[in-house]
Amino acid sequence: MDAATDSAAGAEEVPPLPVRMLNEYTYCPRLGYLMWVQGEFMDSADTVDGRFQHRRVDQEKKRRISRRAPVDDGPVTIHARSVSLASDRLGLVAKIDLVEGECNRVTPVDYKRGKRPHIPKGAWEPEMVQLCAQGLILRDNGFECGEGVLYFAASRERVPVVFDGALIARTLELVDLMRKAAREGVVPPPLVDSPKCPRCALVSICLPDEVTFLQSQAHEPRPLFPSRDDALPFYVQHQGARVRKDGDVLKIMERDELLAEGRLREISQLVLFGGVQVSTGVIQELCKRGIPMTYLSGGGWFYGVTHGMSHKNVELRRHQYRTATDASRSLVLARRFVQAKIANCRTLLRRNASTVPEDVLDDLKGDMRRAGEAPTMETLLGVEGNSAQRYFSWFSSMLANGMGFAFEHRNRRPPKDPVNALLSLAYAMLAREWTTTLLAVGFDPYLGFYHQPRYGRPALALDLMEEFRPLIGDSAVITAINNEEIRRRDFIETLGAVALTPVGRSRFIEVYERRMSQEITHPVFGYTISYRRVLEVQARLLGRHLAGEIPEYPSFTTR
Amino acid sequence: MRHLYVVTYDISSPKRWRRVFRTMRGFGDHLQLSVFLCDLPLMERVQMQALLHEIIHHEEDKVMIVDLGPTEGRTIQSIETIGIPVEITKRGPQVV
Ligand code: SF4
Numbered sequence: 001m002d003a004a005t006d007s008a009a010g011a012e013e014v015p016p017l018p019v020r021m022l023n024e025y026t027y028c029p030r031l032g033y034l035m036w037v038q039g040e041f042m043d044s045a046d047t048v049d050g051r052f053q054h055r056r057v058d059q060e061k062k063r064r065i066s067r068r069a070p071v072d073d074g075p076v077t078i079h080a081r082s083v084s085l086a087s088d089r090l091g092l093v094a095k096i097d098l099v100e101g102e103c104n105r106v107t108p109v110d111y112k113r114g115k116r117p118h119i120p121k122g123a124w125e126p127e128m129v130q131l132c133a134q135g136l137i138l139r140d141n142g143f144e145c146g147e148g149v150l151y152f153a154a155s156r157e158r159v160p161v162v163f164d165g166a167l168i169a170r171t172l173e174l175v176d177l178m179r180k181a182a183r184e185g186v187v188p189p190p191l192v193d194s195p196k197c198p199r200c201a202l203v204s205i206c207l208p209d210e211v212t213f214l215q216s217q218a219h220e221p222r223p224l225f226p227s228r229d230d231a232l233p234f235y236v237q238h239q240g241a242r243v244r245k246d247g248d249v250l251k252i253m254e255r256d257e258l259l260a261e262g263r264l265r266e267i268s269q270l271v272l273f274g275g276v277q278v279s280t281g282v283i284q285e286l287c288k289r290g291i292p293m294t295y296l297s298g299g300g301w302f303y304g305v306t307h308g309m310s311h312k313n314v315e316l317r318r319h320q321y322r323t324a325t326d327a328s329r330s331l332v333l334a335r336r337f338v339q340a341k342i343a344n345c346r347t348l349l350r351r352n353a354s355t356v357p358e359d360v361l362d363d364l365k366g367d368m369r370r371a372g373e374a375p376t377m378e379t380l381l382g383v384e385g386n387s388a389q390r391y392f393s394w395f396s397s398m399l400a401n402g403m404g405f406a407f408e409h410r411n412r413r414p415p416k417d418p419v420n421a422l423l424s425l426a427y428a429m430l431a432r433e434w435t436t437t438l439l440a441v442g443f444d445p446y447l448g449f450y451h452q453p454r455y456g457r458p459a460l461a462l463d464l465m466e467e468f469r470p471l472i473g474d475s476a477v478i479t480a481i482n483n484e485e486i487r488r489r490d491f492i493e494t495l496g497a498v499a500l501t502p503v504g505r506s507r508f509i510e511v512y513e514r515r516m517s518q519e520i521t522h523p524v525f526g527y528t529i530s531y532r533r534v535l536e537v538q539a540r541l542l543g544r545h546l547a548g549e550i551p552e553y554p555s556f557t558t559r
Numbered sequence: 560m561r562h563l564y565v566v567t568y569d570i571s572s573p574k575r576w577r578r579v580f581r582t583m584r585g586f587g588d589h590l591q592l593s594v595f596l597c598d599l600p601l602m603e604r605v606q607m608q609a610l611l612h613e614i615i616h617h618e619e620d621k622v623m624i625v626d627l628g629p630t631e632g633r634t635i636q637s638i639e640t641i642g643i644p645v646e647i648t649k650r651g652p653q654v655v
Contacts, residue, residue, distance in 0.1 A: 045601040052609035230561070230600050235654040248585025252655045260655040263585055265603060506654045513652040 014182050016086060017175065019094040019137070023130035025178045027196065029188035034202055037182050038442075039312025044201040046113075053113045053153055077102055087140035090175060094134045097151075101143070108134040108148045115155040122159045123150050125170075132171040135163045185315065187547060193219050207540055210525060214541070214550040223527035231291075232517075234262045235509055237273035237502060239298070245282045267291055269436055273505070274298035292436045299414065299499050300425035302432045305439070313442035319546035320460075324447050331377060333463070333553055334450035338371040338384045340467035340555035345391040347558055348470045352478060353397035363390055377450075395419075395474075400482040414497030421491060421498045422480065422508060426473035427465075429512055433535060434461035434468075441539040464538065467555050472515055472531060480511040523558055563627040564604065566595045568611075571619040578614045579622070582607075590645050596638075598630050598650065 017036070025032025034040040078101045086093040098109035110131050117124060131148040138145040150159045161167070181188060190208035191197060197208045209221035236243060236252055238259060244251045250267065252259045270286060270293045272278070278293070286293050287308035295304040323329050346364040349356050367387035374380035388410070396407040399419070407419040415421040435458045438445040448459030450466070480486040490504025500508060516532045529537070538556055545553045566583060570576040570593075583589070586607050587597030599607065604624075611622050627638075638645065 043602060045605045048602055048605045048609065052605065052612070230603075232650070232652045235652070238655050241655065246584075247581040260653060262653055265585055266650065509654045510652075513654075517652075 014091065014179050016091050016093040017179060017182075019092055019130050019133040022092075022133055022171075022174060022178060023126040026126035026129045026174055028191055028194075028200065029177070029181065030190055030206060030208075031200060031202055032178055033181055033187050034206060036178070037185070038187075038315055040202055040205050042201050042205060046199075047201055050113050053111060078106055085137050085141055087137040089140055090133075090136060090172075091179065092133055092137055092175065094137050096134050096138075099138070100149075104142070104144050106138055106143045106145050108138060108145070109151055109158075110134070110148065111151050111153060113153050116150075116152040116157045116159055123161060128161050128167060129171045129174055131161050132163050132167050133175070136168070136171065187549065189549075193222075198222070198224055204536075205540060207537065207544065210537070210541065211544055211549055213525065214544075214552075214554060221525045221527065223529075225533075229268060229530070229532055231266050231268035233269050233271055233513065234267045235271045235273070235506075236276045237505060237509075239275050239502070242277045242279070243270070243272075243282050244279055245285055250282065264289060264291070269294060271296065271432065273300075290440075292439065294432045294436060296428055296432065299497075300421075300428045300505070302428040302435070305432075305435055307436075307439055311439070311442035316442045316543050316546070317444050319543070320443055320447060323546050324449055330449040331374070331380070334377060334380055335372055335374055336553055336555045337450055337463050337466040338374075338380055339368050340557050341384075341469060342368045342371060342387050342391075343557045344467050344470040345387070345474075348474060348478075349391065349394055349398065353394060355397045356394050360390065360394060380450075398478050404488045405481050414499075416496060416498060418486075418488065418491045418498055419477065419481070421500055422477045422486065423473065425500065425505070425508060426476050426512060427469060429509070430465045430468060430473050431458060431461050433516070434458070434465045437535045437539050438464070441536065441543060443539065443543070464535075464542070467557065468531075468535070471556070471558065472512070476508070476512045476515045479515070480508055483511075485511055520558075523556070524554055561598055561600050561630040562604070563630050564597045564599060565590075565625040565627060566597060566607075566622065567625075568593050568615075568622040569620060570615065572616070575614060575616065575620060579611065579620075582610050582614060588647055596645075596647060 021032055021036040024035050078099060080099045081097065083096045083099050084093070085096065096108045097111045100107050100109060108131060110127065112127060116122070121128070127150055131150060135145040135148050145163070147160055147162045150161060151157070152159065190206055190211050192208075192212055194208070197203050197206075200206065200208075204225035209219060209224060212219060213221050234250070238252070238254065240254060241259060242253045244253055245264075246261075248264045249261050250264060250270070251261045264285065269291055270278075270282075272293065273296050275298070283293065283306060287306070290308050292305055292307040294302065294306075296302050323333070342364055346361055346368075349364075350361060364387060367383055367390070370383045371380060371387070374383055392407075392410045395410075396405075396419075399405055399407065405419050406417065408417075410423065411417075411420050412424050415424045435445045438458075438460055443460055445458040445461045448461075448463040451457065451459035451462040485507050486500075486504055490501050490507070491498050492501055493499075517530050519528050519530050520534075521527070522529050522534070534556060541550065542553055544550050564587070566587065568576075568579055568583075570579050576593075580589075583595045583597075586599060586603065587595040590596050597604075597607070608624070615622060
């Protein structure tokens, strides 16, 4: 164990570098960093297929490789699959698909999916570097190794790669660069307008064009990731229902009757209201697949989430904690959240209430300015409170007449009228949405910059949802009422508290989800994107801001 | 991009048939005996292929995957049924 000897006292020890990661780093330094240091990973058709091809290699009989070939038994043929080896000297580890050779002379063979690329060198640099690193590891383990082979599965071609001086120097250089980046904790910048990005599995995590655009305003971002999601939420609010698993399908049962079923692959999260039972098998499966399960009370109070192991991106959480304990940086962020929220409230009023006088809109503009200049958190809270009162006093003017809904002011816990009941549910849904988004991205949702941590309150989720309250929450409420999707009879009143009936709740969830799926033109980046995706992009951009990559958190405001 | 696929299979052992059936339930709608209709992004198509590849016996069973083209289009009209109508679940958030 002498791996730590070259690192300075107190400096963090960099763990052995897998040569697979070296391949990614050679393709794009940022990609290698995101995958290795930040533990980011996302499956794509390529990675799934790649694993499938490698599994076929692994399944063929594994044999151990002997370190020293016996001298007097004549030449020994080596043919070993899936060989794991390390070099302490280089700080590298590798799993080599196949090692062939005789006696002490060996050749590493790396299996690649797809066909041989028709380029002068016969292979791309990342593959050559990866193979060369495998060769260097073999050498450090006492073998002679002068070349390797890339085997292209689709065209069944073997491409030899000679480990010449230039390739070895390049490989060692890249090993050094990558370990240095990891040690210093500096994420390499994204490639600029590169044709590699559209093919990169991590493009929606990296946000290359967005980050570059926010740094320099150059190049309008390309829409590089899907504007819509393949998996969507699954809500169970039927009281007394049980959730069971049958293969890859979730079944919602009431006693022996099947109420509904859903394929796990198509579920982004399982949302449970009140008294719904879930089997341990379901919980395990959801954790394994990284599908969070969230709980809301029958009245729509968001009170919990179950999810698998936390995200590996410790670096991101470190940045988050560091900023949250820095009062002045927290204040800058808090101002932006509040400012953007007021801006979006103002836009909603301007668009939906023709009766709102100009000076109310002007006052809201004044609130925005005051929020942006607030010298302390207390001042900011005051500005936000005043502005919310201003906004809600005109809220009812956005509701169509004749629907029988009145709204005086915001009240909650419990809401005392139908509109407040809807708003409470909408905000609970949004807090839930943000909590799971932040968890998926790797944040700690409980530590915020504006909202103070109180036990169990997802403060960061509440921070980030501020600007989306009007955009998603209020807007869904207004739509539900004005389109008559929710009516007076969808509410029940008990002891002064008003709640939705199960039918009403289910209809409101549909309106809310429609809003989340709505595709809009992104106000900064100009491409089409759904609100659901916007949340994820915002969360990732916050991470980029906290890491110092982009100067400001770009809050989301519509015009 | 999502494509629609018709997947049909002939499996000679009942045990493997059940495994294929259960696996396919995770990918699409069971249309009729040994026939599924799936609406899948490319990644899931690869996953499905990999899983089926592992389950079936390569000399005794066969699976056929027919690509009907992009889901967002008019492909669904290329399915015509006579008799009991084929039911296809609509994708979207579910509320039970
Ligand atoms: S998206 Fe582009 S810049 Fe980002 S990691 Fe991938 S290749 Fe590198």
